[in-house]
Amino acid sequence: MSVRSQPGNAGSLSLERRGDHFLGRFVAMASPCELLVDTDDRDEAAAALEIVRAEALRVERKFSRYRDDNVVHAINHAGGRPVEVDDETARLLDYAATCHEMSEGRFDITSGVLRRVWTFDGGDRVPDPAAVAEALGHVGWQRVTWSGRTLVMPAGMEIDLGGVGKEYAVDRAAGLVPAATRAACVVNFGGDLVASGPRRGDQPWNVGVDDPERTGEAALWRIELSRGGLATSGDARRFVMWNGRRLGHVLDPRTGWPVAGAPRSVTVLAATCVEAGMLATLACLRGPAAARFLEEQGVRFRIV
Amino acid sequence: MQLEDRGGASVRRRLAAAACVLLAAGAPGAASGQSATPAAATGEAAVKWRFEGSGLLYGEQSRANVVEPVARITRLFSSGQALSAQFTLDAITGASPTGAMPSGTVQTTTSASGQTSTTAANAVPTHPFHDLRGALDLQWVRPIGSLVTITAGGHASREKDYQSLGSHGTLSVDLLHRLTTVTLGGAVYHDGVFPVGGTPVGLADSTVAKHFGTQAKDVTTALAGVSQVLSRRWMLGVTASRTRETGYLTEPYKIVSVLDPTTGLPTGQLTENRPSNRMRNDVLTSSVFHFDSDVFYLSHRYYWDDWRIHSNTLDIKVRHDISQDMWIQPHVRGYEQSSAQFFVFGLTHGPPASLPTYASADDRLGPLRSVTLGATYGFRVPGQPGEFTIRGEYMYQWVSGQPAGPSLQQNNGENENGGTAGGTGGGSVSGTSIGSLLAGYTVQF
Numbered sequence: 001m002s003v004r005s006q007p008g009n010a011g012s013l014s015l016e017r018r019g020d021h022f023l024g025r026f027v028a029m030a031s032p033c034e035l036l037v038d039t040d041d042r043d044e045a046a047a048a049l050e051i052v053r054a055e056a057l058r059v060e061r062k063f064s065r066y067r068d069d070n071v072v073h074a075i076n077h078a079g080g081r082p083v084e085v086d087d088e089t090a091r092l093l094d095y096a097a098t099c100h101e102m103s104e105g106r107f108d109i110t111s112g113v114l115r116r117v118w119t120f121d122g123g124d125r126v127p128d129p130a131a132v133a134e135a136l137g138h139v140g141w142q143r144v145t146w147s148g149r150t151l152v153m154p155a156g157m158e159i160d161l162g163g164v165g166k167e168y169a170v171d172r173a174a175g176l177v178p179a180a181t182r183a184a185c186v187v188n189f190g191g192d193l194v195a196s197g198p199r200r201g202d203q204p205w206n207v208g209v210d211d212p213e214r215t216g217e218a219a220l221w222r223i224e225l226s227r228g229g230l231a232t233s234g235d236a237r238r239f240v241m242w243n244g245r246r247l248g249h250v251l252d253p254r255t256g257w258p259v260a261g262a263p264r265s266v267t268v269l270a271a272t273c274v275e276a277g278m279l280a281t282l283a284c285l286r287g288p289a290a291a292r293f294l295e296e297q298g299v300r301f302r303i304v
Numbered sequence: 305m306q307l308e309d310r311g312g313a314s315v316r317r318r319l320a321a322a323a324c325v326l327l328a329a330g331a332p333g334a335a336s337g338q339s340a341t342p343a344a345a346t347g348e349a350a351v352k353w354r355f356e357g358s359g360l361l362y363g364e365q366s367r368a369n370v371v372e373p374v375a376r377i378t379r380l381f382s383s384g385q386a387l388s389a390q391f392t393l394d395a396i397t398g399a400s401p402t403g404a405m406p407s408g409t410v411q412t413t414t415s416a417s418g419q420t421s422t423t424a425a426n427a428v429p430t431h432p433f434h435d436l437r438g439a440l441d442l443q444w445v446r447p448i449g450s451l452v453t454i455t456a457g458g459h460a461s462r463e464k465d466y467q468s469l470g471s472h473g474t475l476s477v478d479l480l481h482r483l484t485t486v487t488l489g490g491a492v493y494h495d496g497v498f499p500v501g502g503t504p505v506g507l508a509d510s511t512v513a514k515h516f517g518t519q520a521k522d523v524t525t526a527l528a529g530v531s532q533v534l535s536r537r538w539m540l541g542v543t544a545s546r547t548r549e550t551g552y553l554t555e556p557y558k559i560v561s562v563l564d565p566t567t568g569l570p571t572g573q574l575t576e577n578r579p580s581n582r583m584r585n586d587v588l589t590s591s592v593f594h595f596d597s598d599v600f601y602l603s604h605r606y607y608w609d610d611w612r613i614h615s616n617t618l619d620i621k622v623r624h625d626i627s628q629d630m631w632i633q634p635h636v637r638g639y640e641q642s643s644a645q646f647f648v649f650g651l652t653h654g655p656p657a658s659l660p661t662y663a664s665a666d667d668r669l670g671p672l673r674s675v676t677l678g679a680t681y682g683f684r685v686p687g688q689p690g691e692f693t694i695r696g697e698y699m700y701q702w703v704s705g706q707p708a709g710p711s712l713q714q715n716n717g718e719n720e721n722g723g724t725a726g727g728t729g730g731g732s733v734s735g736t737s738i739g740s741l742l743a744g745y746t747v748q749f
Binding site: 091092094095098099102103168171172175178182197198202204226227270271272274275278279282293296297298299 | 319
């Protein structure tokens with residue numbers, strides 16, 4: 001039995017028995033999502049799946065930047081006026097602020113503006129440096145005044161919690177599963193996953209991490225995971241060619257340009273999915289020093 | 305483009321702390337990541353073993369010196385279980401106060417083992433000793449599901465005249481979306497005391513009356529605790545415990561001075577004697593505040609027992625990260641206790657006058673006060689695994705109201721046991737300085 005960290009088929013809500021466990025699937029956050037429950041009880045598995053799906057949809061609704069009815073929209077359209085946020089949003093912003101500081105500005109939730117000028121479609125269209133500079137004028141968490149509950153952001157800037165949201169939803173959803181079942185589970189949203197504990201008989205879950213260029217075809221890395229998070233950063237299909245060099249879609253918010261020499265894909269194991277995801281992101285932002293950075297953190301990882 | 309690497313595992317550690325705050329508090333539910341199991345706490349499945357080694361040097365001003373190496377090895381299983389074994393060795397040399405009063409003339413003290421020692425005039429009489437203690441502790445931690453953790457352990461230690469065997473267990477349950485953790489536990493110890501040269505009879509001449517064989521001491525503890533995440537930055541915990549001790553609770557080498565009722569000068573000495581039951585209680589309240597980069601720990605312990613000792617301990621620590629590879633944690637502690645009902649500085653009536661049933665002049669049962677100042681410094685060597693810590697502490701300890709010397713004895717009153725108690729004026733502070741230095745190393749592999 002193995003869990004693919006990149007689920008192949010996306011479909012609507014389904015629950016099926018897979019040997020000694022149940023596999024539930026749904027789509028949320030533009031990703032195929034899976035829940036594996038180590039139980040023989042279909043009702044428990046169905047209840048757990050409903051909880052996990054509801055939480056995924058809740059987090060998506062609340063923090064997606066593509067909606068016009070949530071807190072992110074309110075912040076991005078405040079036009080420089082202060083926005084008071086709820087406790088959960090505050091915690092996410094605190095976390096993002098800590099990551100910004102810890103990464104010396106490499107991780108920045110305001111960097112999404114740069115995506116308007118960059119197109120990573122495998123072609124060779126590099127933006128006009130003036131356009132990059134103009135966009136960069138609307139980037140930088142240091143320009144935001146964040147006082148723990150109230151956020152004041154200059155007009156024209158935007159935040160995007162996409163760099164944290166999916167992993168956050170994974171950990172949150174896994175934390176809610178015990179309300180439905182005591183069985184161990186794996187929550188996997190588009191390849192970012194967390195295992196809640198060992199399977200019956202103290203067996204670990206087997207997780208396969210796909211080759212980023214051959215998703216669903218070949219598992220590059222197989223690992224046994226009983227408890228903890230796993231997340232992948234990078235997208236092999238999203239790049240732009242510049243002077244014969246391939247630039248990945250990881251943008252450095254300090255320069256407005258893609259990080260040179262960034263790995264195509266970084267997969268990290270950590271205690272939670274949130275930590276794994278951030279370590280993978282921070283590693284990508286280190287460019288060629290990604291492996292050394294992760295070695296120093298003492299975590300298990302895989303770089304392609 | 306700037307690509308220099310200022311790594312160090314501290315990014316992971318800070319991230320773990322930030323993720324814990326992100327996932328722990330707030331609206332319905334919380335994540336599995338903040339499970340208190342060792343595998344989760346160490347952050348990744350790769351770690352299989354953890355080694356912790358330390359060496360402690362402890363010295364009391366012109367009294368005992370202790371050298372204590374400790375080694376602990378833990379096997380971490382992917383299931384979240386952890387099994388650890390800890391070996392401790394204590395080498396103690398020096399002198400311990402016998403309990404006798406300082407006198408204007410030379411005093412002779414005869415110990416239970418038949419040794420004699422003399423003490424210079426006005427010095428606190430002490431008993432020289434050298435002892436080696438070895439201890440083994442085993443512990444097993446097992447998570448059950450994602451919300452329950454059980455811990456079980458065993459303890460054995462042995463020294464020249466004392467041995468201890470015990471076991472303990474705790475059960476922790478995460479409730480209310482992991483914002484609350486409830487812990488219940490208990491421990492049982494069966495100790496044996498076999499003083500060199502036999503066990504002295506209480507409140508008698510230490511050289512004469514003896515019991516032979518092992519004296520038993522049984523200790524039973526129950527504890528209950530709750531910890532609560534109150535906000536994104538604040539965690540509060542309360543733990544209460546109750547311990548019952550029965551059996552031989554007397555210190556076989558401690559003595560009580562007999563004082564001349566008129567001059568206040570020591571005229572002789574008796575062995576001490578304590579009740580054979582003690583009910584001890586304590587309530588520990590602790591609080592952790594996370595500031596942007598510093599962590600502030602505050603705890604208060606209130607202790608009381610049926611020997612009428614009441615004590616308060618206030619402990620403050622602040623952890624400050626200097627850089628990614630260095631941190632420092634200053635530490636301040638204050639302690640005060642009231643004396644046991646049968647504590648005396650000396651007895652004003654020796655035999656054949658009637659004696660109290662119980663009496664002890666042991667400082668630790670007296671109106672003891674102490675202040676501790678210290679700091680721990682932790683660092684990593686870039687490119688090397690593991691973390692080093694160095695802790696230095698200075699403690700000043702004194703007995704409130706202790707008579708300063710024979711010339712002041714006449715001013716002291718007598719307590720209900722016919723002994724001289726403190727706090728009646730004319731007392732002075734005669735304190736002891738205690739220093740300790742601890743060096744430690746922790747590595748996971």
